[in-house]
Amino acid sequence: MAQNMTLLWGSGSVPCWRVMIALEEKNLQGYNQKLLSFEKKEHKSKEVLDMNPRGQLPSFKHGDVVVNESYAACLYLENTFKSQGNKLIPDGAAEQGLMYQRMFEALAFNEKLYAVVYYEWFVPENERHDSARARNKEALRTELGLWEGYLQKLGSGSYMAGRSFTLADVIIFPTVATLYRSGLAAERYPKLGEYYALVKDRASVKASWPPHWLEDPKGEGTLKDI
Amino acid sequence: MAQNMTLLWGSGSVPCWRVMIALEEKNLQGYNQKLLSFEKKEHKSKEVLDMNPRGQLPSFKHGDVVVNESYAACLYLENTFKSQGNKLIPDGAAEQGLMYQRMFEALAFNEKLYAVVYYEWFVPENERHDSARARNKEALRTELGLWEGYLQKLGSGSYMAGRSFTLADVIIFPTVATLYRSGLAAERYPKLGEYYALVKDRASVKASWPPHWLEDPKGEGTLKDI
Numbered sequence: 001m002a003q004n005m006t007l008l009w010g011s012g013s014v015p016c017w018r019v020m021i022a023l024e025e026k027n028l029q030g031y032n033q034k035l036l037s038f039e040k041k042e043h044k045s046k047e048v049l050d051m052n053p054r055g056q057l058p059s060f061k062h063g064d065v066v067v068n069e070s071y072a073a074c075l076y077l078e079n080t081f082k083s084q085g086n087k088l089i090p091d092g093a094a095e096q097g098l099m100y101q102r103m104f105e106a107l108a109f110n111e112k113l114y115a116v117v118y119y120e121w122f123v124p125e126n127e128r129h130d131s132a133r134a135r136n137k138e139a140l141r142t143e144l145g146l147w148e149g150y151l152q153k154l155g156s157g158s159y160m161a162g163r164s165f166t167l168a169d170v171i172i173f174p175t176v177a178t179l180y181r182s183g184l185a186a187e188r189y190p191k192l193g194e195y196y197a198l199v200k201d202r203a204s205v206k207a208s209w210p211p212h213w214l215e216d217p218k219g220e221g222t223l224k225d226i
Numbered sequence: 227m228a229q230n231m232t233l234l235w236g237s238g239s240v241p242c243w244r245v246m247i248a249l250e251e252k253n254l255q256g257y258n259q260k261l262l263s264f265e266k267k268e269h270k271s272k273e274v275l276d277m278n279p280r281g282q283l284p285s286f287k288h289g290d291v292v293v294n295e296s297y298a299a300c301l302y303l304e305n306t307f308k309s310q311g312n313k314l315i316p317d318g319a320a321e322q323g324l325m326y327q328r329m330f331e332a333l334a335f336n337e338k339l340y341a342v343v344y345y346e347w348f349v350p351e352n353e354r355h356d357s358a359r360a361r362n363k364e365a366l367r368t369e370l371g372l373w374e375g376y377l378q379k380l381g382s383g384s385y386m387a388g389r390s391f392t393l394a395d396v397i398i399f400p401t402v403a404t405l406y407r408s409g410l411a412a413e414r415y416p417k418l419g420e421y422y423a424l425v426k427d428r429a430s431v432k433a434s435w436p437p438h439w440l441e442d443p444k445g446e447g448t449l450k451d452i
Contacts, residue, residue: 053372053375054331054334054372062319062323064320065319065320065323065324066323066327067323067326067327068327069326069327069330069331069333070330071326071330072323072326072327072329072330073326075326076319076322076323076326079322080319080322080323093288093291093302093306094290094291096302096305096306097288097291097292097293097298097302097306098291100293100295100297100298100299100301100302101292101293101294101295101298103298104295104296104297104298105280105295107295107333108280124357126355126357127353127355127357127358129352129353131350131352131353132353146279146280149279
């Protein structure tokens with residue numbers, strides 16, 4: 001069905017997961033795919049670099065069209081396959097405005113999550129500071145408070161941009177799932193906890209759940225004190 | 227004409243400039259606007275926080291629809307005013323794919339520029355390292371090499387995603403202009419220099435040129451050795 005598509009990806013990567021959810025939502029199963037290992041530095045392999053000079057995952061191609069950036073791939077897929085699978089951009093200026101706004105606030109959300117969870121991965125040993133670690137954690141708490149408030153305002157059972165599942169959810173859910181995987185206490189952020197419960201069993205999400213999370217359902221607990 | 231729109235902005239901010247170019251391209255002049263000062267921390271004022279809980283500029287509103295994130299605002303304006311002003315998303319899957327890809331690669335481009343130019347602004351004094359400064363500069367050089375290559379491949383007189391001016395240019399031009407404002411040597415990256423020359427006199431760009439750059443046309447020269 002989607003045999004002219006190729007996805008190179010890594011398990012547990014938020015950007016990769018976004019593209020996989022979008023593909024499922026648009027009924028684009030059966031694409032060529034290859035699971036690569038960040039630990040083994042396979043994202044810097046020739047196979048990836050040929051498709052993506054940045055040496056990053058996801059790397060994604062549809063025919064000759066290369067759209068490696070996860071936001072680019074999601075927007076591209078929705079616009080190219082508008083009438084196939086689920087419609088991911090709502091009609092109406094207000095709904096679209098909220099969707100775009102949340103989609104792009106998610107850049108900050110994921111950045112703040114990664115700054116805490118992957119601090120050792122990103123920052124060389126001689127440049128690490130407890131003051132930075134503390135500030136990053138505080139920034140993540142503030143960020144979580146914002147999203148908790150957004151969901152509170154939308155009311156129970158809402159998706160990120162209202163009553164229907166949109167690109168905002170495709171983009172944001174992997175970040176939320178990584179929070180819980182990393183030990184966030186659901187009771188501390190009840191609305192985010194509800195949102196997580198609402199989306200985690202959706203078919204597109206289940207079909208693309210990170211395989212190493214399935215093998216080892218217990219995460220590292222880095223966010224226990226957030 | 228655009229009296230039901232409000233923009234709070236800061237001079238020289240890449241995200242603010244993107245939104246202002248998009249507004250010009252869509253013939254949405256005459257909006258309410260207020261120039262605020264980052265130095266005076268006016269982006270943390272009540273006026274901003276009421277519209278944008280992140281306390282960031284741009285803050286943008288169309289009627290009741292708040293779209294503060296610059297990418298969100300640009301996509302929102304293009305989709306809401308599709309048939310007004312210049313069309314900023316090309317037809318055709320290949321053209322759209324390239325446009326989205328470049329638009330979102332621009333996140334890394336601007337991040338790498340800001341990491342060099344605003345290092346002292348972002349990193350507290352006790353956390354600064356020469357090793358980080360050197361690595362940030364090297365990352366910016368690598369990034370510039372990528373964009374130089376993209377433009378080389380497209381051929382002379384090209385915009386960022388091909389023969390026409392698109393959202394990719396709306397997003398990327400302010401980053402490129404900031405490079406030259408900061409002292410980048412045009413001869414070292416000739417294709418980027420050509421691109422800068424091609425776009426800098428465009429009506430939408432001139433109309434939104436940062437006012438403090440006009441008052442003081444000489445920048446700081448931070449990038450002289452890049």
